[in-house]
Amino acid sequence: MFTLLYQDNTCGARRGRIITEHGTVETPAFMPVGTLGTVKGVEISQLELTGAEMILGNTYHLSLRPGENIINSLGGLHQFTGWQKPILTDSGGFQIFSLARIMRIEEQGAVFRSHIDGSKFELSPERSIKIQETLGSDIAMVLDHVAALPNERNIIEDAMLRSVRWAKRCKTAANHPYQKLFAIIQGGLDPKLRQDCAEMLAELDFAGYAIGGLSVGETAEEMYETLDCTLQFMPIGKPRYLMGVGTPIDILNGILRGVDLFDCVMPTRNGRNALAFTDSGPVRIRNAKHKTDNKPLDENCSCPACKRCRGYLRHLFIAGEMLGPILLAIHNLTYYQRVMSRARISIEQNNFKEFYKEYIEQFKSIN
Numbered sequence: 001m002f003t004l005l006y007q008d009n010t011c012g013a014r015r016g017r018i019i020t021e022h023g024t025v026e027t028p029a030f031m032p033v034g035t036l037g038t039v040k041g042v043e044i045s046q047l048e049l050t051g052a053e054m055i056l057g058n059t060y061h062l063s064l065r066p067g068e069n070i071i072n073s074l075g076g077l078h079q080f081t082g083w084q085k086p087i088l089t090d091s092g093g094f095q096i097f098s099l100a101r102i103m104r105i106e107e108q109g110a111v112f113r114s115h116i117d118g119s120k121f122e123l124s125p126e127r128s129i130k131i132q133e134t135l136g137s138d139i140a141m142v143l144d145h146v147a148a149l150p151n152e153r154n155i156i157e158d159a160m161l162r163s164v165r166w167a168k169r170c171k172t173a174a175n176h177p178y179q180k181l182f183a184i185i186q187g188g189l190d191p192k193l194r195q196d197c198a199e200m201l202a203e204l205d206f207a208g209y210a211i212g213g214l215s216v217g218e219t220a221e222e223m224y225e226t227l228d229c230t231l232q233f234m235p236i237g238k239p240r241y242l243m244g245v246g247t248p249i250d251i252l253n254g255i256l257r258g259v260d261l262f263d264c265v266m267p268t269r270n271g272r273n274a275l276a277f278t279d280s281g282p283v284r285i286r287n288a289k290h291k292t293d294n295k296p297l298d299e300n301c302s303c304p305a306c307k308r309c310r311g312y313l314r315h316l317f318i319a320g321e322m323l324g325p326i327l328l329a330i331h332n333l334t335y336y337q338r339v340m341s342r343a344r345i346s347i348e349q350n351n352f353k354e355f356y357k358e359y360i361e362q363f364k365s366i367n
Contacts (some may be wrong), residue, residue: 001180001207002239006348012231012258013352015344018054018239020138022078025053027239027260028343030251030336031269032089035061037071037081040268041326041332044082050303050330051337053085054138056263059131060092060123064114068134076136088263089137091128091170092210093163093184094244097146097216105145107162125169133176141210142170144184149217149298150210156188159213160197167201180207182241188213189222191229198233209234210241211259215250224253230257248277248339249363252356255343267336271328274317276305277335281363283310285328290314297331305331 006015032039032047039047047055057077062068063109071080072345078084094213095112096103102113109124111219125143132140143166147159163186174181177294183206187193201209211230214223227242241261244256252261267277276283278298283290287299293310305313305327339359 001236002157004237006350006353008347008350008352010350010353011256011356013255013343013347014260015347016239016260018086018260020054020176022087022138023053023085025086025261026344027031028251028255028340028347029053029261030340031056031263032333033043033263034081034083034239034266036065037062037077039329039333041329042268042271045302046304046330047173047333048085050333051067051341052333055083055085055087056136057081057089057137058092058095059089059128059135059141060095060112060121062089062135063092064116064121065132068131072134072136078136086138088139088182089132089135089141090243091132091141091143091184092123093128093141093144093146093212095123096144097148098310100148105162107142107165125166126173129173129181133174133179136176136181139180139182140174140176142179142181142183144166144186144212146186146213146216147188149213151188153179153188153190153193156186156190157193158161160186160188160193160306163212164197164200167206171206173203182206182208182210182239183228184210184212184243185234186213187230189218189226189345191226194226195233198230202233202235206238208239208241208261210243210261212243214242214244215244220250220253223250227254227257227259248336249360251336251339252343252359255347255352256356267332268329271330271332272325276328277332279362285310285313285319286317287314288299298335301331301334303331303334 007198016027034055112121128143144163145159183201242259274286290310296306
């Protein structure tokens with residue numbers, strides 16, 4: 001499934017390739033988030049043009065609406081969405097953190113009150129795997145217990161050990177002919193808990209390994225330190241996935257340390273809120289200074305948004321036209337994929353560290 005093609009000898013950056021039933025993913029890679037079977041505001045053909053090779057869907061949300069059996073009856077998640085390239089489905093574990101107010105944890109699994117109609121929804125490791133197999137994604141994630149940060153060590157340890165027990169149950173339940181299962185390493189910001197979790201999960205020999213429980217309240221430096229102490233205990237020959245992260249700088253810091261896969265809602269969410277990522281720094285397009293600006297968002301970008309001038313894009317947001325958020329979402333996704341492409345090339349040329357330094361310095365000078 002995964003081939004490690006290059007290892008930059010100046011740092012931890014890796015260049016690899018994941019082969020799935022629905023196509024190939026060149027790593028390091030960024031996955032746009034399609035929680036409900038759609039990357040918000042971006043039609044599938046437009047999404048393909050951004051350079052994306054794999055997208056992410058969510059087990060909890062898709063099971064509630066429209067339901068995994070309905071999706072299966074309509075041909076599975078690929079046919080249902082129209083996206084014929086690889087899909088990764090999250091297990092629903094993050095909702096244990098994000099929907100804590102309407103959820104309780106038991107050893108058997110998590111019990112939710114639906115955020116839609118208040119009905120009871122039980123999500124055990126076995127149920128999570130069954131949903132993901134019914135959806136037909138290429139990569140499925142184990143159900144894990146995500147604890148908020150900061151938190152007491154005993155709470156973090158309890159969540160980590162439960163995540164390991166649930167991972168074992170997920171692996172036992174998995175029975176899909178081509179779907180690969182990734183484990184998730186928990187342990188908060190505690191180096192020893194992260195090491196213990198990584199080592200226990202490595203013994204179970206999953207197809208890939210994710211680092212979960214970050215970007216949930218810690219600082220950027222705390223996240224980088226946690227990556228440093230976790231990655232050294234992860235299998236070299238398996239893909240490494242940092243979940244829910246983040247800014248381009250956070251992603252490049254992950255690549256620097258040896259991460260292969262990323263996902264985040266930031267490109268589309270920021271686009272919908274009139275913030276565009278560019279090589280010249282972030283652009284807040286609602287700013288009055290762009291009212292008569294005839295420059296493109298980013299001269300190095302050929303996306304649909306950059307074929308219009310900034311003044312027009314600002315007009316769309318000020319007028320409340322839905323095209324504005326759509327165009328900026330497409331632009332941000334295109335920008336992220338361009339950064340990933342440049343990262344892959346620099347690793348092949350054995351100079352990722354130099355690329356990383358230049359990128360960081362550029363943004364320091366802007367800010």
